[in-house]
Amino acid sequence: MTMSYHFVEDVSLADVAFEASGKDLKELFESAGLAVTNTMVRNLASVHTKVTKTVDVEGSDVENLMFNFLQEFVFLKDAERLLFGKIKIDEISEIACKATLYGEKLDSKRHDLSVDVKAITYHMFRVERTREGWQAFVVLDV
Amino acid sequence: MSFHDREFKKPDFNRISDVIWEVPTSFKQGMRVPAQVFTTKKLLGEMDAHVFDQITNVATLPGIVRAAMCMPDGHSGYGFPIGGVAAMDIENGGVISPGGIGFDINCGMRLLRTDLTWKDVEPKLKQLVNLLYDRVPAGVGSAAFDDAAGFAKLSHGQFREMISSGAEWCVEKGYGWKEDLAVTEEEGNAEGADESRVSDKAVKRGLGQVGTLGSGNHYLEIQVVKKENIFDEEYAKKLGIFPGQVVVMFHCGSRGFGHQVATDYLQLFLSVMESKYGIKILDRELACAPFTSKEGQDYFAAMKCGINFSFANRQMIAHRIREAFAQIFGKDAEALGMRQIYDVAHNTAKLEEYEVDGKKKKLLIHRKGATRSLGPGNPNIPKAYRDIGQPVIIGGSMETGSYLLVGTKGAEEQTFGSTAHGAGRTMSRTRAIREIVGNTRDMPRDKARAIERRKVEELVINPMIKKGIYVKSVSYSGLAEEAGFAYKDIDEVIDATAKADISKPVVRLIPVGNVKG
Incomplete structure (x- = not known):
């Protein structure tokens, strides 16, 4: 599996930046969604599956779609206190995405909580096709 | 590359x-x-x-x-x-630009004084910090402390009332003193806040978060005034400061509510800026609209709800701090002289x-x-x-x-x-963690956690204890991110503001107890 993400140092001093990639959009979105969660909780394996949520987002283009998709994680963390350790993209095009998220309520005793994501930013935000598939660069406001 | x-x-x-x-x-x-x-x-x-x-x-x-x-x-x-x-x-x-305000609308600082001295507080410091840690929730997605009045269970309607009048709403409900408002920027209630300009999504994010610190660089600190750190005695006296005194400072903002208001309007501005107003920008985070346009005015009115939420949030936290002090010292907050010195937005x-x-x-x-x-x-x-x-x-x-x-x-x-508003970072969070903990993300959970704890204790917590600071945090990695070496030297920043004559230092406050998200 080529699905992956890594955090990038010193792009934005006050914030957190990551680069995600995947062989197709499905993998890219899964990687990016996990990277957002991994910013808040340092060990994704500690987030068990107790709740499933389906999200259905649209975008004017693939970047806008990614922005709206990642926003869902931030929204659900605040509105329902949910974290997701597993993501399944059910259907995806460049302008619409349906996904199932698997997770549970955040628990400061069991989760290695790190830092709250306040927002997805457009700072250096990019979703691009690469020779190997797709790549995204995202800066999170924390 | x-x-x-x-x-x-x-x-x-x-x-x-x-x-x-x-x-x-x-x-x-x-x-x-x-x-x-x-x-x-x-x-x-x-x-x-x-x-x-x-x-x-x-x-x-x-x-x-x-x-x-x-x-x-x-x-x-x-x-x-x-x-x-x-x-x-x-x-x-x-123009008005959400990027010129920040996602955390009205992130700011509040300072409460007390009549207590370090001598009074020292024997009870740990107890006090632990109680504050319980009453002022911090960390990722922190949810409001629920008191007997059921404060954490606000309805959407009550929430919309609150964002329409800010700290004033809290004081009317008994969470704070009337005189707090006089010493809060904009008297704790931004004129022109219009809750009808705010999305339900924003309300849902903020609903359970009134009276919470959040995470990152947000904190609550017990601090001490040392005689040698008072730079102007007359001004200090006017502000209610005396040598040996204990004060309480905290830093937080508008939580998920403000962040969502900013995100909503950033997206709206991006969609109209060029097509409707012919504005071209060099960075999407500079999305903006003419101040007098419909979109500009809507954002200004919604942003003021964010300002109000933040004032209400800090008002609730001030109330919890007073409750905690009263409980530990067996006197009410008035008798402890816990007047608010000021609340600033940044x-x-x-x-x-x-x-x-x-x-x-x-x-x-x-x-x-x-x-x-x-x-x-x-x-x-x-x-x-x-x-x-x-x-x-x-x-x-x-x-x-x-x-x-x-x-x-x-x-x-x-x-x-x-x-200025703070010390300012010199190093990213990701790098600060790596410098202290090393790379543990790919290690098995228990091993990574053990290394992280040991390193943070050794390199962050113990040096703080040596300096006489008791710290309580939700997150070990959060402590690593906020370590002193990741910041500019605060004294130099203050010196620069004084030399440039853009503010005049009155007193330097030394931390002794810290609650962090």
Whole structure:
């Protein structure tokens, strides 16, 4: 599996930046969604599956779609206190995405909580096709 | 080279004085005004080059007057740098930009005094910090502490009432003192807040978060006044400060609510900016709309709800702090002298009047990671402080200390009444963790956690204990991110603001107890 993400140092001093990639959009979105969660909780394996949520987002283009998709994680963390350790993209095009998220309520005793994501930013935000598939660069406001 | 890498050229600065460095409009195409960095040569040399790219981008925004300014604690953000100040001429196409305010609308600082001395508090410090840690929830997605009155179970309707009148709403409900409002910027209630401009999504994010700190660099600190750290005895006395005293400072903002308001309007502005208003920008985080446009006015009214949420949030936290002190010391907060010294905002946009080219103008002042700093005599300062200037609260890193200052005429003349807001980072969070913990992300959970705990204890917590600071945090990695070495030297930042005459230090406050998200 080529699905992956890594955090990038010193792009934005006050914030957190990551680069995600995947062989197709499905993998890219899964990687990016996990990277957002991994910013808040340092060990994704500690987030068990107790709740499933389906999200259905649209975008004017693939970047806008990614922005709206990642926003869902931030929204659900605040509105329902949910974290997701597993993501399944059910259907995806460049302008619409349906996904199932698997997770549970955040628990400061069991989760290695790190830092709250306040927002997805457009700072250096990019979703691009690469020779190997797709790549995204995202800066999170924390 | 990875595709996010970009080269930033450090500009050749024109030295205006020892503490003002100017980048001329010739530096970048589209700059309408120069950029000015208010800082010492040393701090200027330590700033990351992104700051200069960002502040010169700000100089291209429609309606900006005099200069795009950066305060001494400036560091790179998104859109505007943190520490950015921009004044827009609203009668001549001036814009409003969420990126000039920040996602955390009205992030700010509040300072409470007490009659207690370190001698009174020392034996009960741990007990006090532990109780505060329970009552003022912190960390990722922190949810409000629920009291007997069921405070944490606000309805959507009650929440919308609260964002319409800010801290005033809390005081009316019994969470705070009437006189707190007089010593809160805008008296804790931003005029013109219109809850109908706010999405349900924003309400849902903020609903359970009133009275919570959040995470990142947000904290609550018990601090001590040492005699040798009082720089002006007369001013200190007027502010209610005395040697040996214990005070409480905290830093937080508008939580998920404010973040969502900013995100909603950032997206709206991106969709209309070019098509409807013909505005082209260099960075999407600088999305903006003319202040007088429908979208601009809607955002201004929604942003004020964010301001109000933040004032209400800090009001609730102040109330919880008073409750905790009363419980530990067996006296009510009034008897403990727990008066509020002041509450300042450092992520806002406000309409203020300043002289530009010899003419008085109504300007929209964006302050992103910059504190308002009004000089003596200004009618917007509470009566009790009017002759000394507006109190300015600047927080350092959790190890080094913080400052109480006052605003100056110099700030009104040079920086549209603005000064620094904190120590300013010198290192990213990701790097700070790696420096302390090493890379543990791919290790098995238990092993990674053990290493992280050991390293953070050894390199962050123990040195703090040695300095006499008791810290309680939700997150070990969060502590690593906020370690003192990841920040500029606060004393140098304060020195720069004093040299530039944009604020005047009154007292340095030393931390002894810290609650962190």
